[in-house]
Amino acid sequence: MRDAEAVTFGSAGLDRASGLRAKPEALAALLKRPDARVLPLWQGLVPVVEGRPVGETGPIGETGPIGKRGPIGETGLVTVSPGHPALAEASGAPTLLGLDDGVPWFGADISAWSPDIADAAANAAFLDPREQRHPALPAESRFVELRAVMTRLTRREAEIAATARALFGWHATHGFCPRCGHASEPALGGWIRRCPNCRAEQYPRTDPVVIMLITRGDRVLLGRSAAWPQGMYSLLAGFIEPGETVEAAVRREVLEEAGVRVGAVQYLASQPWPFPASLMIGCRGEALSDAIEIDLAEIEDARWVSRQEMVDVLSGANPAIRPAREGAIAHFLIQRWMEDRLD
Numbered sequence: 001m002r003d004a005e006a007v008t009f010g011s012a013g014l015d016r017a018s019g020l021r022a023k024p025e026a027l028a029a030l031l032k033r034p035d036a037r038v039l040p041l042w043q044g045l046v047p048v049v050e051g052r053p054v055g056e057t058g059p060i061g062e063t064g065p066i067g068k069r070g071p072i073g074e075t076g077l078v079t080v081s082p083g084h085p086a087l088a089e090a091s092g093a094p095t096l097l098g099l100d101d102g103v104p105w106f107g108a109d110i111s112a113w114s115p116d117i118a119d120a121a122a123n124a125a126f127l128d129p130r131e132q133r134h135p136a137l138p139a140e141s142r143f144v145e146l147r148a149v150m151t152r153l154t155r156r157e158a159e160i161a162a163t164a165r166a167l168f169g170w171h172a173t174h175g176f177c178p179r180c181g182h183a184s185e186p187a188l189g190g191w192i193r194r195c196p197n198c199r200a201e202q203y204p205r206t207d208p209v210v211i212m213l214i215t216r217g218d219r220v221l222l223g224r225s226a227a228w229p230q231g232m233y234s235l236l237a238g239f240i241e242p243g244e245t246v247e248a249a250v251r252r253e254v255l256e257e258a259g260v261r262v263g264a265v266q267y268l269a270s271q272p273w274p275f276p277a278s279l280m281i282g283c284r285g286e287a288l289s290d291a292i293e294i295d296l297a298e299i300e301d302a303r304w305v306s307r308q309e310m311v312d313v314l315s316g317a318n319p320a321i322r323p324a325r326e327g328a329i330a331h332f333l334i335q336r337w338m339e340d341r342l343d
């Protein structure tokens with residue numbers, strides 16, 4: 001697929017500079033640079049300033065101009081300088097996330113910070129309860145769920161935020177050596193964990209998921225999970241199992257969930273989905289059969305939707321079917337299918 005990277009969280013060309021992770025002196029030198037930016041994450045939430053006019057390039061956070069804000073980007077990540085008071089509760093040294101046109105971006109997990117109760121009560125009066133304000137960050141900034149702002153960040157900032165969220169989420173849930181059970185420690189600049197007892201090394205986990213645009217002539221197969229918002233339908237998806245190819249996982253999941261047999265399968269695009277650690281592998285598949293037989297243990301409903309119907313679904317005019325969330329690869333693939341741009 002030609003514009004596969006246009007998906008939300010697609011690669012925007014961040015230089016991950018992985019060769020520097022094993023060089024403590026180089027990392028220390030980057031941290032001393034006046035343009036170094038540190039993105040604090042708190043319990044998986046990212047700090048943002050919203051409502052910035054599109055195209056504005058003024059200062060944000062503590063470290064100055066953000067530059068090159070794109071057509072999306074009316075929401076900006078808030079970063080601070082290394083050593084800023086907002087990083088007082090950071091779990092360790094900042095992790096180098098990459099170089100953004102030469103500007104070093106670090107991440108720091110400040111989940112240990114607990115909001116002052118008085119602040120929290122004051123915040124509750126005017127903030128979404130899932131949002132939080134840190135007293136050391138700019139007054140207009142908020143910690144928010146990344147999914148709520150992912151389509152409004154610049155592509156580069158979305159890539160950085162997704163990387164940080166996935167990485168810190170992994171550290172937070174993988175504190176012990178899976179081989180001997182001893183507490184493990186971050187190493188390689190925060191990109192692996194090493195066991196001081198048996199020396200085993202663990203790498204950040206990414207779980208592959210297939211998500212598939214299954215078509216039969218002019219129609220696409222959509223399904224819904226009982227846990228989703230009412231009326232929302234999306235592409236079928238499922239985790240790849242050990243010992244399974246992408247193609248086999250597509251065919252198995254569609255047969256299991258909807259009873260539809262699938263022939264040719266083709267890879268289209270992928271999307272890092274750090275909620276908490278998935279890699280969505282988007283494929284197209286040709287159905288060999290029409291009849292739908294739902295496995296109610298997996299999904300609540302599945303149906304074939306024609307292109308004509310999909311016009312109304314995407315515009316919100318279909319009373320029975322609400323489309324997949326904008327920013328999700330399902331939405332991206334369905335839109336490209338509608339526009340005949342899957343190649």
Ligand SMILES: [Zn+2]
Nearest residue numbers: 177180195198
């Ligand atoms: Zn161990």
